[in-house]
Structure formats: structure tokens, C-alpha cells
Amino acid sequence: MHFSGLLSSLLAVSTLTETTAALPSASRSRVTAKSISTVFQFGYDAEIENLAVRPNGNILFTEPSPGANVWEIDPSIVNGSAILRKDFPDVTTALGVSSIGPDVFAVTTGDVGSGFAGDVGTFAVHILRYTGNNTVQTTGPISIPGGKLVNKITPLNPPSDVILVSDPESYHVLSVNLRTGAIKTVLHDAETMNATTSFPIGVNGIRTVGKYLYYINTAKALLARVALNRDGSAAGPYEIVANISRTLLEPDDFAVLPSGDAFIAGSNEIVHVQPDGKFSVLAGGEHQLQLAGATSALFGVGPKSNILYVTTTGHGSAPGNTTFVEPGKVVAIEVSGL
Template sequence: MFTLKSFLYAAFAAECLFLDAAKALPSTVAPPSSNSIQTLWQFPNNTWAENLAVRSNGDLLVTLLSAPQVYQVNPRQPKTPALVHTFPNATGALGIVEYEQDVFAVVVGNWTIATFLTVNGSYSVWKVDMRGFKSDSNGHVTKPAVVSKITDIPEADFLNGITLINEGSRDALIADSVLGVVWKLNLDTAEYSIVLDSPLMKVVPGQIQLGINGVHTRDGFLYFTNSFQGLFAKVAIDLCGNAIGPYTLIAETGVSDDFAFDKSGNAYIAQDPSDALERVTPAGKVNVLVGNVNNTIVEGATAAQFGILPFDESILYVTTNGGLAGRVPGTDVVGGKILAINLPNLLKSDGIH
């Protein structure tokens, strides 16, 4: 009998197939097999799952943009998620990053889904301490997280993705999707300033103002997507977060959101509202792995993270918004999902070997 548990463990046992293949157009991507993608949880209609982080115990923390909330989901037993916290005076939660074991920084602010407009000056960053958090299998919280505000950043227009300068750093780098810059925030002192600014981070003329989006650091570089420039880029940074090299375009990727790296340095980029998942190699080769604007398999993909435990190291967890940013023609908006993608199986089904 096929079970979610057997699906997850199959990823650990499967051979990793992360080799290059020719770029495929979204319309030519074959539907994935049933053991490639599973839905761990689907939220109610009109719920936008925005971002996620993985706890040291393997549980997932998921932020919502449609409500100022963080939920916990156990991927081994994905029953009712536990509501970790609801932030005051905000409409949504965005980027999330772990900066010490089981302690997370979360971006919170006011961004209206109906109009895609931000409220300038409404953004803040919060500390969510999960070290004592407890909940049962039905999502009932028996011991809450300890939550406190780190700081408001009133000069920001639209804080979005967040990462650390490097592993173990107490300095976070935060994308401002409207100003087209990166802020540095010391998570202990609450001091902040703009440290990175490039044309590759800026918005393009249009009704929706959305430039730099997802940000992650790796091997001394900050990598970032730009949603409406449709690009994936990088810049070398020092230990203070300042640029020490040129801003470099890696690939043109289409409308891109957040992303995750595998151990080989391939980036897996959520495409919204292109409704796809792309892989970009270190050399800049782009493969559409699954999805397109005419199917709902990964509709409204917003972010991705790999599991960290032995059973799910090859599982890519993806959040979605259910089509709130643009539904697939002929379908209705549905609740955002948390997907578990068995990446070796998906790559094999795509003929990447």
C-alpha cells in the first residue's frame, strides 16, 4: 500500500539524479508521476502560503501572506497544522529564517492581496523562539512559542525575503521588493541600514511593483530573484554584507519568487504566477521541472526548502498560494498548499539523467 511515509522514505533510498538536461518549455513538461508530488496539507480557500523554514526536528514553519500567521506542520504526520503565532497590526507574514537553533526571524507587514499594494512603513521583523514550543497531533498548542518584536523598519516599502549573511551570523539581509535594495538588520541590536543596491534588484514600470524577491547566501555570495525583471542573479559580499564584486546575471527565469539550493549548487525556483518549478544550474542552464500556466500541479508556487533529516534530504517542500496571484484558466482559486516533491523521482520522470 502506498503511503506518504513510504513516499518520503523512497526519496532517501533513491539515487540522486541532478544532471544537466536541455531546457524544456513549460508546455512540454510531462505530468509528474503520482509518487513524485504529494500534498502534505491544503489550507482553506483564499489562503496564501508564502514562505517556509525547516526546524531542527524536521517540522516545517510556514508563513501566510493572507493572514499575519505562522503555522507548524509535521511532514511525517501531516495532520492539522498548529498555529504558532498571529502577529498584531499586520495583514501578512513573509520571509522566515533560522538564526540560532530553533529561533527564527520573521518578516511581517501590510500587503493587500486584492490590490497587490504594499503599505509603506508597515514592516517589522519578529523573533519566534520555538525551543519550548509544544503541540499535539491535532494542532492544539500546549506550550506556545516565545515571540517578540526585534524592530520596526519604517523606511522600508515592502520587506520580503530574508537570509543570513552567513551561517551563524547575527546579521540578516532582507529584500525590499519595492525600493529594490537589500537591508542589513542586526538581530541582536536591531540596527539596520541599506547595504546592497543594484539595477538588477529594481522594479520595472507597471501596475505591480515587485523587484527583488527571494534572497539566500551561499559560499560568500548573495543570490536573489527579481520577480518582474524575471531574473536570477548574484553578488559577492563581505562579512558585513557589502558588495565586493560585480552584480552578475545568472539566468533569465521568468516571474520568480523564492528558491532553495541543493548540495551541488543548483537552485530550485518557485514560479508565481507562472505556476512552475524551475531548476537553474550554477552555469545558468534553466530547466522547467514541473508545471505551467495551464495546469494546477504547482499552481502559485511561492517558496521551497529541502528537508534536513535522513528520510527527507531529497524532498523539496514547496508552498503555494492556490492561484491567488493568477488562477489557471478555467479553474477556481483554491487554498494554498504545502507540497512534498520527491526530487529524484521528478527528475527521472522528466528524463533528466
């Protein structure tokens, strides 16, 4: 979740606390942004939080504010119409969305107020399944009773019935069995998942790649990873891949390739982290509006697998600046050198 806009009240006074981990020096990457273009933008003051990509290349994304909705666009049609795939009128916010099977997606929702305050007991997971006639069937909700701010989602050993979800305010990762509804805490590490005293958002964006779970710690500006057992518990040590706090404040969500190359969205930038921990800014900039309030990133599929799609809130012309700039949008970055 990007913490400008509806969850912004603590940003002006928060101070990021760096960990004691070594800081790899920023370096020039072989990977570059060949072109950047906007493929969709809201026509009203709305934010975009998270995205997933359908097998046909279309993009699903969540609108956390002012509505709690899931939309779909065809990114090949510039500034085309968005299709409302699901609204959640009983909660304030739609948060994470992730592909968990062939044209099947999980979505997290809940009530979130100012000052990052999630309303415990309101968070849930919903399943959106596309049918043969391109309509969506919704099942759930699966309630997360103790969740403080249930947010990002990633599948575990697909086509398993188990998914992993992050709770940045509880500083841990939960497993959710979509068949039985069983929920348990499977991952927690004080150094890499806990937040700081002044900024309460810890483990946030999560992605499974091979045997690893990669994850973002927003408060400490870390990219970290841990090897997983089949049940989602830790099979090895929690490792810091990169501390990017000197380059990118407020990292949120990210894309990661099988190579280990990660592309992190946050503030107004995309930062590319190489497998060895070295990093550089791929696109955007602290005081640029091209990616104002970047929240998430994911590569396309098929012939669009070199296109990095980025979602934004449209807030924050600089880190910590929550002034509204423009409606949220989806940006396509053509990446070369992969």
C-alpha cells in the same frame, strides 16, 4: 511574495521587460521529480507565502491572507493538523520566514494592500525561538521605518546577529542587526535588482550560500548572485545566473544548494536552474493546478534532504490569472539526480 490573490490588481496589465543579458537555452536536466504529493492544505480560502524547515523536519510557513499567521506542520503526517505558532493581529500580512539559528526563526510582517502597495512604516522583523518544551517565545518587533514591502529573509554569517531582508518595492537589500536594531541598505544594483516600469517588484527571494547571496528579480524573471563582505555589502560584481523570463513568469522564492543548483517557485511551476545557467521545468506547468500559485521552495533535512517542499497560494491557473482555484497548500516533491 506571490502576486496573485491579495496583491493582484496590476498583473493583468503588466508586461515583463527582458534584460539584455544572454538567455541560456533551456535544456534537459539530470535532476527529475520522482513523485509529487500534497502534505497539507488549508480547509478555507487561505494563501501560503513562505516556509522554513525546523531541525526536526517540521515546516513553518506564513499565511499572508486572510490572516497574518505562522503555522507549523509535520510533513510526515499527510493532511495532518497545523499548529498556530504565532498570529500578528495588528498587521494585515505575514511574509517571509527563515531559519537564522538552531530552532530560531525570523519573520517579516506589515500592512499590504491592493496593487502591491505596502504601507511604509508598518514593516517589522520578529524572532521566534523554540524552547526546551517545544513552545515558541517571540521577541521584537524590530521596526523597518523606511521599508516599502519588506519581504524575504536570509541569515548572514550565522550565528551572526545580522540578517538580510529584501525590499522588492525599494529594489534593495537591507541588513538588520537583531541585537542593536541597526538597519542599513547594503546591496543595490540597477540591472539585477530594479523592477520594470509596468511591474514594480524587483529583488525578492534571497538566499545566502557560501560567500554568495543568490536572489530573484520578480519583474525581470532573473536569478542573480553577488559575493558578500562580512557586513553584507557587495564584495564582487552582480552576476546574472539565468534569465528565465521565456519559461517562468512571476518567479518568487527558491531553494539553492551548495552546488549552485537552484529550484525556483513561481506561477504554477518549479524551474531547476543549473550552475551554468541552463534551466528546465522540474514540476508543474503553466496551465496545471498541481502547484497553483507556487510561492516558495526549500529542501528538507536529514533523511528528507531530497524532498523539495513547495508552498502555494492556490491562485492563478495561468500566469496573470488571479481566479481562486483552491486553498493554499504544501507540496512535497521527491527529487532524484541531485
